[in-house]
Amino acid sequence: xxxxxxxxxxxxxxxxxxxxxxTTEWEVATALETEPTSRRDEELARADxxxxxxxxxxxxxxxxxxxxxxxxxxxxxxxxxxxxxGCLVCNVHEHEVAIAEYVLAAMLQWVIGIxxxxxxxxxxxxxxxxxxxxxxxxELGGRTLGIIGHGRIGSEVARRxxxxxxxxxxxxxxxxxxxxNVDRLATLDGLDALLPQCDVVLVACPLTPATRGMVDARxxxxxxxxxxxxxxxxxxxxxxxxxxxxxxxxVIAGAALDVWYAYPxxxxxxxxxSRFPFHTLDTVIMTPHASAWTHELIERRWRFxxxxxxxxxRGEALLNVVIRDGRIVEGESxxx
Amino acid sequence: xxxxxxxxxxxxxxxxxxxxxxTTEWEVATALETEPTSRRDEELARADxxxxxxxxxxxxxxxxxxxxxxxxxxxxxxxxxxxxxGCLVCNVHEHEVAIAEYVLAAMLQWVIGIxxxxxxxxxxxxxxxxxxxxxxxxELGGRTLGIIGHGRIGSEVARRxxxxxxxxxxxxxxxxxxxxNVDRLATLDGLDALLPQCDVVLVACPLTPATRGMVDARxxxxxxxxxxxxxxxxxxxxxxxxxxxxxxxxVIAGAALDVWYAYPxxxxxxxxxSRFPFHTLDTVIMTPHASAWTHELIERRWRFxxxxxxxxxRGEALLNVVIRDGRIVEGESxxx
Numbered sequence: 001x002x003x004x005x006x007x008x009x010x011x012x013x014x015x016x017x018x019x020x021x022x023t024t025e026w027e028v029a030t031a032l033e034t035e036p037t038s039r040r041d042e043e044l045a046r047a048d049x050x051x052x053x054x055x056x057x058x059x060x061x062x063x064x065x066x067x068x069x070x071x072x073x074x075x076x077x078x079x080x081x082x083x084x085x086g087c088l089v090c091n092v093h094e095h096e097v098a099i100a101e102y103v104l105a106a107m108l109q110w111v112i113g114i115x116x117x118x119x120x121x122x123x124x125x126x127x128x129x130x131x132x133x134x135x136x137x138x139e140l141g142g143r144t145l146g147i148i149g150h151g152r153i154g155s156e157v158a159r160r161x162x163x164x165x166x167x168x169x170x171x172x173x174x175x176x177x178x179x180x181n182v183d184r185l186a187t188l189d190g191l192d193a194l195l196p197q198c199d200v201v202l203v204a205c206p207l208t209p210a211t212r213g214m215v216d217a218r219x220x221x222x223x224x225x226x227x228x229x230x231x232x233x234x235x236x237x238x239x240x241x242x243x244x245x246x247x248x249x250x251v252i253a254g255a256a257l258d259v260w261y262a263y264p265x266x267x268x269x270x271x272x273x274s275r276f277p278f279h280t281l282d283t284v285i286m287t288p289h290a291s292a293w294t295h296e297l298i299e300r301r302w303r304f305x306x307x308x309x310x311x312x313x314r315g316e317a318l319l320n321v322v323i324r325d326g327r328i329v330e331g332e333s334x335x336x
Numbered sequence: 337x338x339x340x341x342x343x344x345x346x347x348x349x350x351x352x353x354x355x356x357x358x359t360t361e362w363e364v365a366t367a368l369e370t371e372p373t374s375r376r377d378e379e380l381a382r383a384d385x386x387x388x389x390x391x392x393x394x395x396x397x398x399x400x401x402x403x404x405x406x407x408x409x410x411x412x413x414x415x416x417x418x419x420x421x422g423c424l425v426c427n428v429h430e431h432e433v434a435i436a437e438y439v440l441a442a443m444l445q446w447v448i449g450i451x452x453x454x455x456x457x458x459x460x461x462x463x464x465x466x467x468x469x470x471x472x473x474x475e476l477g478g479r480t481l482g483i484i485g486h487g488r489i490g491s492e493v494a495r496r497x498x499x500x501x502x503x504x505x506x507x508x509x510x511x512x513x514x515x516x517n518v519d520r521l522a523t524l525d526g527l528d529a530l531l532p533q534c535d536v537v538l539v540a541c542p543l544t545p546a547t548r549g550m551v552d553a554r555x556x557x558x559x560x561x562x563x564x565x566x567x568x569x570x571x572x573x574x575x576x577x578x579x580x581x582x583x584x585x586x587v588i589a590g591a592a593l594d595v596w597y598a599y600p601x602x603x604x605x606x607x608x609x610s611r612f613p614f615h616t617l618d619t620v621i622m623t624p625h626a627s628a629w630t631h632e633l634i635e636r637r638w639r640f641x642x643x644x645x646x647x648x649x650r651g652e653a654l655l656n657v658v659i660r661d662g663r664i665v666e667g668e669s670x671x672x
Contacts, residue, residue, distance in 0.1 A: 097477045101500065105444035114441045114592075115451030117623040122615040124606040129624030131599050133346060139632045141433045163499030164437065256450075263467050270460040279458040287453040288465030296475045 002313055005047040006030045007040070011071050014302055018051075021306035024313035049309060055089075057082040067312055069305055080326045089323035090308055093152055094300035095292035099204075099232050100156035102291035104164075106256035107145075107200055109285060110228050111138040141165035146198035148215075149173075149205025149233065150185060157202060158182050169194055173205070188214075195222040200230065207234035217242035220251055229255040232291045235274075236261070244276035247283055254283040258291045338649055341383040342366045343376070347407050350638055354387075357642035360649035385645060391425075393418040403648055405641055416662045425659035426644055429488055430636035431628035435540075435568050436492035438627035440500075442592035443481075443536055445621060446564050447474040477501035482534035484551075485509075485541025485569065486521060493538060494518050505530055509541070524550075531558040536566065543570035553578035556587055565591040568627045571610075572597070580612035583619055590619035594627045 004026050006012050012030035019028050029047070031040040041060050044050070049067040054077040063084045070078070070091045078089055109115065117128050117137075126132040145161045147154040150172040158168045158181035170178075170185045171194055178185040186194065188210070195201065201223060205211050215229075215238040223229070229252055231238055240261045246252050260273035278284050304319070311318055321329055340362050342348050348366035355364050365383070367376040377396050380386070385403040390413040399420045406414070406427045414425055445451065453464050453473075462468040481497050483490040486508040494504045494517035506514075506521045507530055514521040522530065524546070531537065537559060541547050551565075551574040559565070565588055567574055576597045582588050596609035614620050640655070647654055657665055 097501065098475055101444060101475055101477070102448060102450065104440065104500075105448045105450045108437060108441035108444060109450055112438060112441045114438065114445055114621060114623060117626050118621050121609075121622050121624045124608065126600050126606065126624040129594075129626035129629055131625055132605075136629050136631050136634070137626070139434055139437055139630045141437070141632070160496070160499045163496045164440075165433065258465075264462050269468075270462065272460065273457075285450060285454050286457050287450060288457045288462040289467055290453050290465035290473070293465055293472050294475045295472050296477070298472070 001025050001027050002048045003027045003029060003043075003046045004049040004051060004309060005043045007050060007052040008033055011051045014071075014298075017302050018306055018309075021303055022309060023306075024310045026309060026313065049312060051305060053077055055079060055082055063087075067309075067318070069308055071301060071305065075322050078323065080323050080328060083323065083326055086325075088318060088321055090318050090320045091322045092301050092304050092308075092320060094304055095297055096152040096156045098292045098294040098297050099153050100160055102258065102287075103153075103157045103202060103230055103232060103256075104160050106230055106285055107140055107228070110200075110254060110256070111140055113137060143167070143199040144169060144197055145200045145202065146170065146194045147182075147202045147204055148188075148191065148194075148237075149203070149211075150179070150182065151204065151206075153204040153232065154202070155179065155181070157204065169197060192219065192222055195219060196224065198227060199224065200228045203229070203231040203233045203237050205233055205237065207236055211237050213237070213239050215239065215243075217246070220246040223252050225250065226253045228253055230257075231255070232258050235259045240274060240276065244274070244278060247278070247281050254285075256285040256287075258287045259289055263289075337361050337363050338384045339363045339365060339379075339382045340385040340387060340645060341379045343386060343388040344369055347387045350407075350634075353638050354642055354645075357639055358645060359642075360646045362645060362649065385648060387641060389413055391415060391418055399423075403645075403654070405644055407637060407641065411658050414659065416659050416664060419659065419662055422661075424654060424657055426654050426656045427658045428637050428640050428644075428656060430640055431633055432488040432492045434628045434630040434633050435489050436496055438594065438623075439489075439493045439538060439566055439568060439592075440496050442566055442621055443476055443564070446536075446590060446592070447476055449473060479503070479535040480505060480533055481536045481538065482506065482530045483518075483538045483540055484524075484527065484530075484573075485539070485547075486515070486518065487540065487542075489540040489568065490538070491515065491517070493540065505533060527555065528558055531555055532560065534563060535560065536564045539565070539567040539569045539573050541569055541573065543572055547573050549573070549575050551575065551579075553582070556582040559588050561586065562589045564589060566593075567591070568594050571595045576610060576612065580610070580614060580617075583614070583617050590621075592621040592623070594623045594625055596625065599625075 006015050015028050015030050029043050031043045044060055044063055047065055050065055051069050051071055053070045053072050056079045065084045065087050068089045073091055073093050075089055075091050128135045141164055144167040147170040150170040161168050162181040168182050170182050171188050171190050175187050220242055262271050262273055264271050278286055308318055342351050351364050351366050365379050367379045380399055383401055386401055387405050387407055389406045389408050392415045401420045401423045404425045409427055409429050411425055411427050464471045477500055480503040483506040486506040497504050498517040504518050506518050507524050507526050511523050556578055583591055598607050598609055600607050614622055644654055
């Protein structure tokens with residue numbers, strides 16, 4: 001029987017679920033980093049497959065591991081050079097629906113502000129409605145959305161934005177014809193031309209050396225003063241100081257930020273997410289990297305992981321191979 | 337030259353806009369209820385068309401008025417029997433896009449709660465995201481939406497809900513085949529069968545003797561315990577006490593309410609919108625009849641009004657005729 005090891009608490013918690021989903025014969029073992037290394041190493045030595053997001057040369061040598069399946073999209077903490085010979089790495093996505101819903105929720109909160117209407121109305125304030133003329137809100141329909149990075153997330157956002165009657169523009173790494181629901185798609189060098197046209201700009205591209213700091217002070221200044229910026233990708237794609245200054249000074253009108261420049265650690269469990277006080281700006285919607293974090297995401301991911309292990313057991317081609325022969329595989333995984 | 341009178345502050349405020357939009361020759365006059373009745377009556381006597389939402393037998397006799405164009409969808413304060421002979425009444429919609437956006441915003445606030453994530457995260461709380469496992473939110477995709485009253489609003493909501501991957505069911509007055517974006521459409525007598533299937537129920541039908549109190553305690557109990565109810569139509573379609581009790585006791589999980597059982601008056605400008613304390617329930621999203629109240633709505637409505645006056649001036653058929661020959665016209669105006 002084949003052995004798969006689920007390493008660490010997050011994966012280990014889903015062992016029962018995985019056993020229920022697998023249709024091929026597997027022994028599903030679990031180990032925690034808090035256990036003695038010797039037990040973890042014993043389990044590793046027996047494993048044909050490992051479900052984990054990290055692998056380095058601190059791991060034991062001579063493993064027979066043929067597959068590392070990450071339980072997340074990110075595989076940047078797996079060192080390709082440290083992998084056992086022939087070991088494939090597959091990742092998992094399934095977050096695009098959740099993130100697209102978050103993006104639409106952020107845009108609607110921006111134009112309508114239903115939570116603010118609710119808060120004021122509970123106090124007896126009828127303003128903002130037909131009974132007391134005055135404050136009106138806005139609509140998404142007819143506005144222009146620009147998507148930076150047209151991968152899985154961009155596609156799901158575009159489909160929903162089109163149903164709202166938005167114009168959808170995009171820039172992406174690889175030149176190709178505009179896909180469904182996109183009015184015009186350019187390559188990344190078209191970014192400067194895209195920005196001044198957009199009422200909403202969505203950052204949904206991977207963080208690479210080319211995209212790090214790509215949205216800087218100059219590009220923020222190219223955006224409309226009334227524009228709204230959304231980042232669901234990686235914080236470092238937008239220059240931290242330039243973003244804070246642009247929001248504080250009204251260079252752009254607002255932002256929804258779900259990804260951050262600092263994350264909590266055991267030492268700083270409530271660390272501020274930036275060295276700048278974004279939490280003092282009322283034009284920002286700020287969330288704790290929560291956009292994908294749904295019950296349904298977990299369900300879909302473990303179904304995918306089980307199906308990939310089934311494929312492995314049956315000798316079929318695996319889905320979402322991201323590292324093969326010690327090299328990151330371009331083109332086998334979609335952007336975003 | 338033809339004369340059109342804009343009566344009262346809301347319409348009078350848009351006189352300049354209307355003049356800019358008309359392409360036929362009109363004298364656009366305004367009068368306020370606060371002015372002496374004699375001046376209003378002089379203007380009324382000259383008017384070929386009146387833009388106003390009220391007409392009763394308190395108005396002067398013998399007017400030559402041939403058209404009353406309401407600046408709103410509602411025309412229930414126009415007494416058909418009081419109209420000058422031959423005078424048509426047309427209403428205006430154009431609110432369906434704004435209301436559909438509100439409905440999606442409410443559903444997304446319900447499943448994601450982006451405003452709550454924001455509030456907590458500003459205080460340093462990373463829960464709800466990937467950095468601090470624990471609380472997860474939900475998705476709209478795959479859930480079932482039931483729409484009561486499949487008119488203009490229902491259609492616009494269905495289109496957006498489908499793009500989110502929702503299953504869409506509906507009940508409506510007139511039997512017909514399921515339109516685009518609706519998986520199954522039944523007549524109103526199918527309501528009891530619809531309710532237990534839905535994760536979200538949207539009330540979007542007109543208030544009529546048949547729909548008043550239609551969603552009562554018995555029907556609320558037919559809904560799923562986890563269901564979310566949205567009312568953007570008229571409050572009285574849902575029994576006031578039954579709704580409060582169902583929310584308080586968890587018979588249903590939550591509601592977004594934009595229409596109310598009491599509205600402000602000069603005597604009570606901050607009147608509570610119900611005799612029950614909905615504002616004490618945190619499972620309710622409550623807004624002050626604000627769903628349609630957008631800048632774009634006003635723009636579209638006055639464009640429609642100008643176009644209808646142009647049609648009148650050119651002797652063409654008018655759009656949205658709701659009263660003809662002193663009778664409310666069925667079938668010429670869409671539901672919702």
